[in-house]
Amino acid sequence: MARALLLAGxxxxxxxxxxxxxxxxxxxxxxxxxxxxxMVRLDRxxxxxxxxxxxxxPKHGDxxxxxxxxRERRRAPTQSAxxxxxxAVETHRLWILELVSNATDKEAxxxxxxxxxxxxxxxxxxxxxxxxxxxxxxxxxxxxDRYPVLVKFAEEDVFxxxxxxxxxxxxxxxxxxxxxxxxxxxxxxxxxxxxVGVNVYVLDTGIRTTHASFGGRAFAGVDVATTGSFTHCxxxxxxxxxxxxxxxxxxxGTVGASTYGVADGATLWxxxxxDDLGFGYVKWSLLAEQWVLSxxxxxxxxxxxxxxxxxxxxxxxxxxxxxxxxxxxVVAAGNQNTDACDYNPAWIPSAITVASYGGPAGSSPAKSxxxxxxxxxxxxxPGSSILSTYHLSDTSLGTSSGTSMACPHVSxxxxxxxxxxxxxxxMNASQRWSLLTATSRSGWVTEIPQSPHxxxxxxxxxxxxxxxxxxxxxxxxxxxxxxxxxxxxxxxxxxxQPRRSTCRHRRRHR
Numbered sequence: 001m002a003r004a005l006l007l008a009g010x011x012x013x014x015x016x017x018x019x020x021x022x023x024x025x026x027x028x029x030x031x032x033x034x035x036x037x038x039m040v041r042l043d044r045x046x047x048x049x050x051x052x053x054x055x056x057x058p059k060h061g062d063x064x065x066x067x068x069x070x071r072e073r074r075r076a077p078t079q080s081a082x083x084x085x086x087x088a089v090e091t092h093r094l095w096i097l098e099l100v101s102n103a104t105d106k107e108a109x110x111x112x113x114x115x116x117x118x119x120x121x122x123x124x125x126x127x128x129x130x131x132x133x134x135x136x137x138x139x140x141x142x143x144x145d146r147y148p149v150l151v152k153f154a155e156e157d158v159f160x161x162x163x164x165x166x167x168x169x170x171x172x173x174x175x176x177x178x179x180x181x182x183x184x185x186x187x188x189x190x191x192x193x194x195x196v197g198v199n200v201y202v203l204d205t206g207i208r209t210t211h212a213s214f215g216g217r218a219f220a221g222v223d224v225a226t227t228g229s230f231t232h233c234x235x236x237x238x239x240x241x242x243x244x245x246x247x248x249x250x251x252x253g254t255v256g257a258s259t260y261g262v263a264d265g266a267t268l269w270x271x272x273x274x275d276d277l278g279f280g281y282v283k284w285s286l287l288a289e290q291w292v293l294s295x296x297x298x299x300x301x302x303x304x305x306x307x308x309x310x311x312x313x314x315x316x317x318x319x320x321x322x323x324x325x326x327x328x329x330v331v332a333a334g335n336q337n338t339d340a341c342d343y344n345p346a347w348i349p350s351a352i353t354v355a356s357y358g359g360p361a362g363s364s365p366a367k368s369x370x371x372x373x374x375x376x377x378x379x380x381x382p383g384s385s386i387l388s389t390y391h392l393s394d395t396s397l398g399t400s401s402g403t404s405m406a407c408p409h410v411s412x413x414x415x416x417x418x419x420x421x422x423x424x425x426x427m428n429a430s431q432r433w434s435l436l437t438a439t440s441r442s443g444w445v446t447e448i449p450q451s452p453h454x455x456x457x458x459x460x461x462x463x464x465x466x467x468x469x470x471x472x473x474x475x476x477x478x479x480x481x482x483x484x485x486x487x488x489x490x491x492x493x494x495x496x497q498p499r500r501s502t503c504r505h506r507r508r509h510r
Contacts, residue, residue, distance in 0.1 A: 092134050094157040096283055096314045099129035099150055111147055115139075119230070119283070126325075127290040128318050132157065132283045155314050157281050163307045163335060164205070164247045164278040165402035170387055174212060174395045176259055181363045182382030182409055187439075188262040188416075191464040195263025195415035200255050200301045201292050202408075203285055204248030205278070206241045207270035208391040211249065213257035214268060221269035222291050224284040225276075232291070233270070241270035245278060246391040250398055251305045253389030254408035255415070260388045260397075262412025262461070265419070269296075274306065282312045282344070289318045293325055299418040299425040300327045303411035304351075305404030307334040308344050316348045323350040326425035328418075328432060330354060330411045332403040333372040339452055340372035347376050350429065352414075355454065356383025356406040357445045367447045371403055374452040379437070379459050380445045381409035413459050420462050439463060 099108060105124045108131050112118035115133045123129035135143065144151055179189040188194075201221060209218035220233035223241040233240030243249045248270065256266040271292075273284040285306065292302060302322060319329050331348070333340040333355040340346040346353045355377045359366035362385035367373070371383065383406030390398035417436050418424050424432050439460045448454050 092136055094159075094281065094283065095133050095135060095140055096155045096157050096286070096312075097131050097133060098152045098155070098314050098317060099123070099131070100152050101129065103129035103150060107150060111143075111150060114143055114146065119287070121287070121290050122294065125294040127294050128286070128314075128321050130286065130314060153313060155282075155312060157283050159279060159281055160308055162274050162278055162280050164245070164274070164305075165335065165400045165404050167246050167250055167390060167398040167400040169390060169392060170397040170399045172387065172397055174397065180260055180387045182254070182358070182386050182405075183260070183262060185363075185382050186262070186409060186413065186458065186460045188409075188412065188461040190461065193265045194461070195256060195266030195412065195419050198263065198266045198299050198301065198415040198418045199269060199297045200252075200263070200266050200303055200411055200415055201269045201271050201288075201296060202248060202252045202255065202411075203271045203273045203288055203302060203304045203306060204243075204251050205245035205274045205276065206243035206248045206272040207252045207268060208243050208249045208389070208394070209268075209270060210238055210394050211253070211257070211389050211391075211396075212394050213253060213260060213389050215258055215264075217256065217266065218252065218268040218270065221271045222288050223270075223272040224287050225272045225274055225280060230287050230291075241272040243270070243272075243391045244276040245274070246398060247274070247278070247305070247404065248272070249391040250386075250388045250400055251303065251404060251408045254386060254405060255303055255412045257389050262409055263415035263419075266301075266412070266415040267297075280306070282308075282315055285345075286314060286318050289315075289322060292327065293318075293322055296327075298326065299422075301411050301414045301418070302327055302329040303408055304329065304331045304345060305402075305407045307332055307346065307403070309342065310344055311347050312344050315345050316350075319345060319348050320350045323429050326427070328352065328414045328429075328436075330407055330414060332407040333377055335370040335402050335404075336372055337370055338372055339374040339376070341374055341376040341452075343372065346372065349376075352378045352410060352433075354378070354403060354407045354410045355380045356401075356403045357458070358382050358384025358386075358401075361385050362401075365444055365446050367445055368401065368403075368406075370401070371406070373449055373454040375454070377454045379410055379455070379457050381406040381458065383409075410459060413461060416462050435462075 103123050105122055108120040111131055112120055117134045119132040121127040121130050140154060183189050207218050209220060219235040220237040220241040223231045223233055231240060252268050253260045255261055256263050256268050258264045271288045273288050274280045292300060322329055329351045331345045331351045331353055333346050333353050334343040340353060345351055353376050355373055356368035356371040357380050358364055358368050368384045383403055384401045385399055386405035387397060387399050390396040414436060421435055424435060437459050439462050440457055442457050444458055445456050448456060
């Protein structure tokens with residue numbers, strides 16, 4: 001899974017390996033395998049600063065970046081040897097500085113003391129070592145000159161839209177006799193009450209945790225977007241990580257609501273990393289992801305219906321750490337009807353990237369017209385005209401279309417997989433992928449563009465009594481048959497509040 005960090009050249013690796021699912025005549029492509037042929041992309045502008053590549057943030061049409069590129073091409077070399085990913089010229093910007101892998105809390109704090117505004121992760125707790133600072137480019141260079149061996153790379157963080165889908169309020173009665181078409185399409189309607197004991201962390205706009213369809217299984221986790229400061233919520237809070245947009249509640253409903261969700265026995269955690277207008281920073285996701293890594297309950301699924309243009313090396317490293325620790329991360333492919341590899345976090349190989357089918361109005365095997373596609377896609381799921389929970393009241397529903405709606409279908413399937421195989425959290429990602437796709441169909445989605453090539457795979461709910469043939473090793477024993485009536489979900493015990501600090505003071509930046 002590991003990829004070489006970009007240092008002197010412009011490249012990043014992508015991998016593809018094959019696994020054959022039970023019942024599938026053809027191999028199932030898997031980007032997160034250990035055996036791979038890297039696909040290198042060389043389309044990102046950069047300039048060098050004393051043999052150091054400096055990568056502009058991929059916001060097209062930014063004349064400031066062009067001036068910066070031209071100016072730096074003509075400059076004399078300096079002594080720093082750290083890659084920098086900037087966005088604009090001579091203005092104060094947020095920068096994510098990922099530190100070397102053996103960095104400590106103390107070293108992060110020492111670096112923070114050099115600047116007025118700074119946030120840190122906590123490497124001593126196993127988190128990805130990074131700090132977030134607000135500096136001009138020249139100030140950043142001066143900081144790197146003082147700590148050239150501590151910083152692994154620098155990447156600018158930009159406040160930008162997360163491309164959230166519009167949701168139409170639906171007047172359907174809360175209680176329905178039939179399940180939404182997407183639930184039926186992946187056979188999640190055949191047995192209910194699945195995913196008991198599994199924690200699904202929904203990184204989004206928050207969740208209306210009091211919605212009747214969650215049945216007391218939804219809790220407040222962390223809130224980074226309301227004030228811009230990291231807040232560890234009391235699980236029972238109805239104001240911390242609250243959803244005032246609607247997107248997060250809709251997504252969470254597809255993961256685990258009764259009737260409308262795939263894994264309606266799972267525990268749902270609101271992780272507010274997008275603000276009420278649909279905007280956010282990469283750092284907000286990083287802080288939430290690393291809290292899950294160091295403090296989140298297991299088994300765990302991270303569901304991210306978040307899409308922005310470009311790629312973040314810091315987020316790749318953050319997600320890689322989660323996956324290596326037994327957490328499955330599921331992300332949306334994006335709604336631009338183009339190559340998903342151009343979007344973050346869809347490009348990240350260790351995440352499961354989900355594209356959408358359902359045609360123009362749902363219930364169709366055709367690719368959704370908006371869905372991204374290409375070599376970064378791992379699986380397809382229902383994403384057109386999806387009915388789910390909404391944030392307006394404790395009984396409201398809404399309908400929306402997007403890969404944000406496809407992503408939580410797969411997150412729910414992963415939760416079912418963790419419940420069916422309690423040892424899955426100790427397996428590697430390839431083994432978990434094999435379990436997840438053991439019940440699947442291939443070649444079923446229609447109207448997928450031929451280039452760039454996309455996998456054509458739809459995962460389905462694992463049968464209530466998993467077949468022994470899906471075992472990867474003799475020690476892997478399927479869990480006992482789950483009761484059709486889910487056992488009550490106990491209230492979570494609040495985990496110790498992790499330390500999040502700033503040097504001097506912090507305020508929200510836009």
